[in-house]
Amino acid sequence: MADIIRLLPDHVANQIAAGEVVQRPASVVKELIENAIDAKASIIKLIVKDGGKSLIQVVDDGMGMSATDARLSFERHATSKITDAQDLFNLNTKGFRGEALASIAAIAHVDMQTRTENQELGTQLRIEGSKVVMQEPTVAPKGTSVAVKNLFFNIPARRNFLKSNQVELRHITDEFHRVALAHPNIGFHFFNNGFELFNLPKTNLRQRIVHVFGSKMNERLVPVEEETQVAKISGFICKPEFAKKSRGSQFFFANDRFIKSPYLHHAVMAAFEGLIKPDTVPGYFLYLQVAANSIDINIHPTKTEVKFDDENTLYAILRSAVKHALGQFNVAPALDFERDPNLDPPYAYQRKGAVMPKVTFDADFNPFEEKSGPEGVRRASQRTSAKGWENLYTGLETIASHEFQGNSVETAPTxxxxxxxxxxxxxxxxxxxxxxxxxxxxxxxxxxxxxxxxxxxxxxxxxxxxxxxxxxxxxxxxxxxxxxxxxxxxxxxxxxxxxxxxxxxxxxxxxxxxxxxxxxxxxxxxxxxxxxxxxxxxxxxxxxxxxxxxxxxxxxxxxxxxxxxxxxxxxxxxxxxxxxxxxxxxxxxxxxxxxxxxxxxxxxxxxxxxxxx
Incomplete structure (x- = not known):
C-alpha cells in the first residue's frame, strides 16, 4: 500500500490556521490592535471601510520593526513574546502564539509600513495570500501601519458567510470597546468610511467609560475597590436602578485583557440579589489583577476564555467587593433604627396630657317614639314612615312568572x-x-x-x-x-x-x-x-x-x-x-x-x- 500521509503546503496550513484566528473582520481588528499595544504605542488609529471587508488599517506610534523582523513576523509561530514553553505560564503580553499576521496574510492583501526610532528609513512589505509581492525601504513615521484589504479574497465561501456591513461594524465596535476600556492610558481614534466614530484621549478609567458610553453613564457608576493576597479588584458597577433587560455593559478584564466568565458574572448577580428585577442585568466594568502564573489564557484561540487557579476564592472576593461597594455608597437599602426628630410632637405639646374629647348627644332620643307638641311634630317631619313597605313588592310574582315563562330571556342583540x-x-x-x-x-x-x-x-x-x-x-x-x-x-x-x-x-x-x-x-x-x-x-x-x-x-x-x-x-x-x-x-x-x-x-x-x- 502506497504512503498516503504527507505534509500540507505552507499556504494551505496558513489558511487552516486562519480559520481559527480570523473568524470575521473583528478578529483582525483585535489581533492588530493587540500587537500595537504590545509595541508600547501611546496613540492607536483604527480605520475601517465597508465593515472591514474592504479595509482594516491600524496605525500606531510604537517601537516599530526592523526590515528582518518585519519579514519574519509573517511566518508561522514567529513571535518576540516567548522563548520557551515555561513562558506560557507567565504571560504579560497580548499576543504570544505568533500566528496572527501569518493567518491574516493567508486570506487577504496586507500592506505593512514600519520604522524603529533609530532608523532613518522604514520598511514597506506587501503580501497577497501568503506570497511576498514586494519589500523595499520607504519613508515612514516611527511605529507600524498594517493595512488589511479584501479579506477572504481567496476563500469565497468564507466571504459569503460574512454578514452585512452594519453587522460586521457592530462586531468591530465591540472589540474596539473592549480594548479601549482595558487601556485608558492609550489614546484611540476610530474612523469608519471616512467619518470619525471615536476620539478617546488618554485619561483615567472613569472618564474612558464616560467617553465610550456617553455622559449619562457618569452618574450611574459606583466605584469598586478590593485588594487581597489572591487578587486586586477595581473598577465600577452601575447602580441597581439602571439595570437593563438586555446585556451590553458587562465587562470583565483580567490583567488588562477582556475575558468572558459566566462564573464571575454569577458572583456579581449574587451581589445584586434583591436589588434588581429577576429579568434584568446590571452594568459593570470590573478589573482583576492576579499573578500571571495563576491564570491560563491559552485555553481558547480567541483568548477571551481563561482559567483561574482558585476560582472559588475569586468568586467570594468579587461578590463581597461588589456588596461592599453597594453598601458603602448607600446604594443598597439598609434598616435605619435612629429616631427621626421630625416625627416628635411640637415643643409646646410635649408636656401636655391627653384630654378626653367632649361629645354631646341626647340620650333620650328615640326616632320611633311619637311625641306630642312641637318637638314631636319636628321629628316626625324629618323621617319617613316605615308603614306600608310590603306594598313595594306587590305584583312582582306575576311579572316574574310572565317574563321568565319558557326559560327564555330576551336581550338586546350583540x-x-x-x-x-x-x-x-x-x-x-x-x-x-x-x-x-x-x-x-x-x-x-x-x-x-x-x-x-x-x-x-x-x-x-x-x-x-x-x-x-x-x-x-x-x-x-x-x-x-x-x-x-x-x-x-x-x-x-x-x-x-x-x-x-x-x-x-x-x-x-x-x-x-x-x-x-x-x-x-x-x-x-x-x-x-x-x-x-x-x-x-x-x-x-x-x-x-x-x-x-x-x-x-x-x-x-x-x-x-x-x-x-x-x-x-x-x-x-x-x-x-x-x-x-x-x-x-x-x-x-x-x-x-x-x-x-x-x-x-x-x-x-x-x-x-x-x-x-
Missing part, C-alpha cells in the same frame, strides 16, 4: 366579532380578566384565554410595521422638547434607523456636540419614559443586527411593541379588554406574538366536561 363559520366565534362579547394577566371569553367550542401582554405586542407590532410601510405614523408633538444625552455610538445607531423612527411618529433634531432634542413621539408612547424607550430601541436594534435575521423595520417594531405593550398585572376595563380581543383577531398572525410565543389558547367544552367525570 355585535359578533367574527364570522359564524370561524371556530373562534364569540357568541357573547362579555369578557373578564383573570389575575390581571389573561382575558377570558367564550367561543363556539368553549373558552378562549388570551395573554394580554403577548396579544398587545402582536397588535402593536403589526401597527408599527404598517406605519413604517405607508409612512403614516401619528406623532404627538411635545410642548417642551426633551434634551437627551447619548454616546457617539448610540447616535450613530439612531441615524441608521432615523427614517423608520420618523415613520413611526418620532421627531427629533441633532445638535452638534450636544444632546438629542426630541420634539415628538408616537401617540402610544406619549406617557412613557422617552429616554428609557430610546435606550431599549437602540439596545434591541444593536442585538437584532448582530444576529442579522430580521430587517431593521422588524427589529424596531418588535422592540417598540415589547416596550409599549400592556404589562401583566395591569387592570383593564371591559372596553379595553374587548378592544384588545378585536384588535388581536384582526391581525394577520394573531396566534403568535412578535417573539414567536402563543398569544391565546382554547379550552373546548369536552375538555371541561372531562374535569367533571
Amino acid at each position: 355585535e359578533k366579532l367574527f364570522d359564524d363559520t370561524d371556530e373562534t366565534v364569540l357568541h357573547d362579547v362579555s369578557t373578564f380578566q383573570l389575575r390581571r394577566k389573561y382575558i377570558v371569553t367564550t367561543i363556539k367550542s368553549g373558552l378562549l384565554v388570551i395573554d394580554q401582554n403577548r396579544a398587545h405586542q402582536r397588535v402593536l407590532f403589526e401597527q408599527f410595521l404598517r406605519e413604517m410601510t405607508i409612512d403614516e405614523g401619528l406623532s404627538q408633538q411635545l410642548l417642551f422638547p426633551l434634551e437627551l444625552n447619548f454616546s457617539s455610538e448610540e447616535l450613530r445607531l439612531l441615524k441608521e434607523i432615523e427614517e423608520n423612527l420618523r415613520s413611526m411618529g418620532f421627531s427629533f433634531t441633532y445638535r452638534a456636540n450636544g444632546p438629542l432634542s426630541v420634539e415628538g413621539v408616537p401617540l402610544s408612547a406619549e406617557r412613557g419614559d422617552i429616554q428609557q424607550l430610546l435606550d431599549e430601541l437602540i439596545a434591541g436594534y444593536r442585538e437584532g443586527i448582530s444576529h442579522g435575521e430580521l430587517s431593521p423595520a422588524e427589529i424596531l417594531a418588535r422592540t417598540l411593541s415589547k416596550a409599549l405593550a400592556v404589562k401583566n398585572g395591569e387592570a383593564l376595563a371591559a372596553e379595553s379588554q374587548l378592544a384588545l380581543v378585536n384588535g388581536l383577531f384582526s391581525c394577520k398572525e394573531p396566534m403568535l406574538s412578535p417573539f414567536q410565543k402563543m398569544t391565546y389558547i382554547t379550552i373546548s367544552e369536552s375538555d371541561i366536561d372531562k374535569k367533571f367525570r
Whole structure:
C-alpha cells in the first residue's frame, strides 16, 4: 500500500490556521490592535471601510520593526513574546502564539509600513495570500501601519458567510470597546468610511467609560475597590436602578485583557440579589489583577476564555467587593433604627396630657317614639314612615312568572366579532380578566384565554410595521422638547434607523456636540419614559443586527411593541379588554406574538366536561 500521509503546503496550513484566528473582520481588528499595544504605542488609529471587508488599517506610534523582523513576523509561530514553553505560564503580553499576521496574510492583501526610532528609513512589505509581492525601504513615521484589504479574497465561501456591513461594524465596535476600556492610558481614534466614530484621549478609567458610553453613564457608576493576597479588584458597577433587560455593559478584564466568565458574572448577580428585577442585568466594568502564573489564557484561540487557579476564592472576593461597594455608597437599602426628630410632637405639646374629647348627644332620643307638641311634630317631619313597605313588592310574582315563562330571556342583540363559520366565534362579547394577566371569553367550542401582554405586542407590532410601510405614523408633538444625552455610538445607531423612527411618529433634531432634542413621539408612547424607550430601541436594534435575521423595520417594531405593550398585572376595563380581543383577531398572525410565543389558547367544552367525570 502506497504512503498516503504527507505534509500540507505552507499556504494551505496558513489558511487552516486562519480559520481559527480570523473568524470575521473583528478578529483582525483585535489581533492588530493587540500587537500595537504590545509595541508600547501611546496613540492607536483604527480605520475601517465597508465593515472591514474592504479595509482594516491600524496605525500606531510604537517601537516599530526592523526590515528582518518585519519579514519574519509573517511566518508561522514567529513571535518576540516567548522563548520557551515555561513562558506560557507567565504571560504579560497580548499576543504570544505568533500566528496572527501569518493567518491574516493567508486570506487577504496586507500592506505593512514600519520604522524603529533609530532608523532613518522604514520598511514597506506587501503580501497577497501568503506570497511576498514586494519589500523595499520607504519613508515612514516611527511605529507600524498594517493595512488589511479584501479579506477572504481567496476563500469565497468564507466571504459569503460574512454578514452585512452594519453587522460586521457592530462586531468591530465591540472589540474596539473592549480594548479601549482595558487601556485608558492609550489614546484611540476610530474612523469608519471616512467619518470619525471615536476620539478617546488618554485619561483615567472613569472618564474612558464616560467617553465610550456617553455622559449619562457618569452618574450611574459606583466605584469598586478590593485588594487581597489572591487578587486586586477595581473598577465600577452601575447602580441597581439602571439595570437593563438586555446585556451590553458587562465587562470583565483580567490583567488588562477582556475575558468572558459566566462564573464571575454569577458572583456579581449574587451581589445584586434583591436589588434588581429577576429579568434584568446590571452594568459593570470590573478589573482583576492576579499573578500571571495563576491564570491560563491559552485555553481558547480567541483568548477571551481563561482559567483561574482558585476560582472559588475569586468568586467570594468579587461578590463581597461588589456588596461592599453597594453598601458603602448607600446604594443598597439598609434598616435605619435612629429616631427621626421630625416625627416628635411640637415643643409646646410635649408636656401636655391627653384630654378626653367632649361629645354631646341626647340620650333620650328615640326616632320611633311619637311625641306630642312641637318637638314631636319636628321629628316626625324629618323621617319617613316605615308603614306600608310590603306594598313595594306587590305584583312582582306575576311579572316574574310572565317574563321568565319558557326559560327564555330576551336581550338586546350583540355585535359578533367574527364570522359564524370561524371556530373562534364569540357568541357573547362579555369578557373578564383573570389575575390581571389573561382575558377570558367564550367561543363556539368553549373558552378562549388570551395573554394580554403577548396579544398587545402582536397588535402593536403589526401597527408599527404598517406605519413604517405607508409612512403614516401619528406623532404627538411635545410642548417642551426633551434634551437627551447619548454616546457617539448610540447616535450613530439612531441615524441608521432615523427614517423608520420618523415613520413611526418620532421627531427629533441633532445638535452638534450636544444632546438629542426630541420634539415628538408616537401617540402610544406619549406617557412613557422617552429616554428609557430610546435606550431599549437602540439596545434591541444593536442585538437584532448582530444576529442579522430580521430587517431593521422588524427589529424596531418588535422592540417598540415589547416596550409599549400592556404589562401583566395591569387592570383593564371591559372596553379595553374587548378592544384588545378585536384588535388581536384582526391581525394577520394573531396566534403568535412578535417573539414567536402563543398569544391565546382554547379550552373546548369536552375538555371541561372531562374535569367533571
